Amino acid sequence: MKKLRRLLLRTLLFTFAILLGLIGLQSLRFSSRQISLPAVEVLPVADRAVQRFAASVRIPTISHPDWVDSLAFEQLHAFLDSNFVDLHRELEHYRVNAFSRVYHWPGKNSQLRPILFLAHLDVVPVEESTRAEWQQPPFGGVEAEGFVWGRGTMDDKMNALGMLEAIQALLAEGYHPERSVYLAFGHDEEVGGAFGAQAIARRFRQQGIEFEYILDEGLLILEEALPGLAAPVTLIGTAEKGYLTLELQLAIEEGGHSSMPPTETAIGIMSSALHRLDTEPFPARIDGPTAELFRYVGPEMDQPYQALFANLWLFGGLLKKQLAAKPSTYATIRTTTAPTIISGGMTENLLPTRVTATVNFRILPGESMTSVTQGVRDLIADPRITVTPTESLANRDPSPVSSTSDFGFWVLQKTAREVFPHTVIAPALMVGGTDSRHYTGLAENVYRFSPVQVQHRDLPRIHGTNERLSVENYRGLIRFYAQLIRNSCK
Numbered sequence: 234m235k236k237l238r239r240l241l242l243r244t245l246l247f248t249f250a251i252l253l254g255l256i257g258l259q260s261l262r263f264s265s266r267q268i269s270l271p272a273v274e275v276l277p278v279a280d281r282a283v284q285r286f287a288a289s290v291r292i293p294t295i296s297h298p299d300w301v302d303s304l305a306f307e308q309l310h311a312f313l314d315s316n317f318v319d320l321h322r323e324l325e326h327y328r329v330n331a332f333s334r335v336y337h338w339p340g341k342n343s344q345l346r347p348i349l350f351l352a353h354l355d356v357v358p359v360e361e362s363t364r365a366e367w368q369q370p371p372f373g374g375v376e377a378e379g380f381v382w383g384r385g386t387m388d389d390k391m392n393a394l395g396m397l398e399a400i401q402a403l404l405a406e407g408y409h410p411e412r413s414v415y416l417a418f419g420h421d422e423e424v425g426g427a428f429g430a431q432a433i434a435r436r437f438r439q440q441g442i443e444f445e446y447i448l449d450e451g452l453l454i455l456e457e458a459l460p461g462l463a464a465p466v467t468l469i470g471t472a473e474k475g476y477l478t479l480e481l482q483l484a485i486e487e488g489g490h491s492s493m494p495p496t497e498t499a500i501g502i503m504s505s506a507l508h509r510l511d512t513e514p515f516p517a518r519i520d521g522p523t524a525e526l527f528r529y530v531g532p533e534m535d536q537p538y539q540a541l542f543a544n545l546w547l548f549g550g551l552l553k554k555q556l557a558a559k560p561s562t563y564a565t566i567r568t569t570t571a572p573t574i575i576s577g578g579m580t581e582n583l584l585p586t587r588v589t590a591t592v593n594f595r596i597l598p599g600e601s602m603t604s605v606t607q608g609v610r611d612l613i614a615d616p617r618i619t620v621t622p623t624e625s626l627a628n629r630d631p632s633p634v635s636s637t638s639d640f641g642f643w644v645l646q647k648t649a650r651e652v653f654p655h656t657v658i659a660p661a662l663m664v665g666g667t668d669s670r671h672y673t674g675l676a677e678n679v680y681r682f683s684p685v686q687v688q689h690r691d692l693p694r695i696h697g698t699n700e701r702l703s704v705e706n707y708r709g710l711i712r713f714y715a716q717l718i719r720n721s722c723k
């Protein structure tokens with residue numbers, strides 16, 4: 234008995250030692266993916282640039298689902314023409330569907346594939362009930378307390394105006410790119426992009442242009458992004474999730490009076506189907522862009538986080554549990570399920586025979602609209618309920634995952650390292666959608682990143698109340714685009 238116990242103890246100790254050894258070995262192999270580079274000269278940004286940015290916010294280019302505020306968009310185009318005179322003289326430019334705009338800065342070497350930066354000129358409206366909560370008027374373009382305040386300062390006028398400022402500054406230096414640079418500014422991103430981005434992309438396809446890489450708005454430089462990591466993280470979106478809305482329809486023969494209900498009612502059947510979807514979510518997976526994120530940030534973390542991220546083979550389950558605790562991180566590791574509309578029944582004492590429910594899914598790369606639809610059918614497993622994708626134009630498969638070893642990612646990483654040297658740079662998955670989905674196929678690699686540093690608590694300002702961007706952030710953004718063009722177009 235004693236012998237057996239000793240043997241057991243020895244085996245246990247041995248296993249433990251092996252495990253520790255493996256953890257240690259993996260941790261050692263977990264080397265930094267950050268590149269070190271000498272700092273670059275800081276591009277001076279004139280106050281005039283900040284004033285121009287503020288002035289652009291005063292033009293309320295709100296996009297609406299079924300009409301275009303042509304007056305506001307005309308005003309913005311006139312504003313751009315008169316404020317970037319040199320740029321409009323030097324670059325080719327044209328409008329698409331009247332209110333979107335494309336710029337082309339021809340490079341010296343036509344053998345090099347051009348690059349394309351995307352932004353959008355439209356903004357979301359301001360909810361009337363929140364107006365009183367704004368510390369500065371949403372379309373006032375006020376500069377106060379070190380910030381430019383107003384709708385569009387974080388989404389997405391800073392990118393459009395910042396790109397123009399960067400090019401204007403490079404022109405003033407007498408810089409001429411080797412590689413062509415294109416800018417494409419849509420006017421209806423917030424309502425789907427059908428007349429802006431989609432039309433521009435169609436035109437590029439007709440012209441047979443293939444880009445070296447495409448950069449669109451997207452993830453940000455996030456402070457306190459992860460526990461055990463003091464530095465802000467420059468998150469470069471290498472993919473975005475797909476989108477699918479399904480309609481669940483149930484029709485039964487028997488309705489009847491509520492005084493004598495049958496054992497199963499239409500509302501009851503639909504409820505249990507929805508309950509299933511809620512309680513049996515799509516599986517959580519740490520792979521693709523999210524696994525890459527951890528490979529990039531892990532080595533920069535303090536212990537014990539570093540060991541944890543280096544040993545996902547062992548601690549993956551633990552990490553999944555941690556990520557599942559918050560909706561924002563849970564969304565990065567699974568296809569999410571969100572029942573958004575339910576309807577059925579008209580009268581308090583009659584049982585309905587028809588009930589419908591609408592459920593919205595955001596699809597993780599690796600799954601598709603087809604596999605999610607099938608998954609839902611299998612899970613509900615009730616022939617009385619039909620599951621059909623809606624006609625929504627927003628429905629789409631997840632984007633392809635862009636490479637982290639190609640030129641595009643490398644040049645973004647290099648530029649971020651030079652302009653934001655205090656940050657850790659990492660690829661990541663974007664949970665929301667951007668205009669860039671319309672450009673699929675025009676470049677092998679599409680990245681989603683807005684060079685702006687924010688805290689978690691600033692995120693609700695985007696599309697929300699008190700949207701604002703610090704002047705320092707705006708200066709950094711202009712520097713980033715100027716340096717990105719220099720680095721990409723040598």
Ligand SMILES: [Zn+2]
Nearest residue numbers: 388389422450
């Ligand atoms: Zn946007």
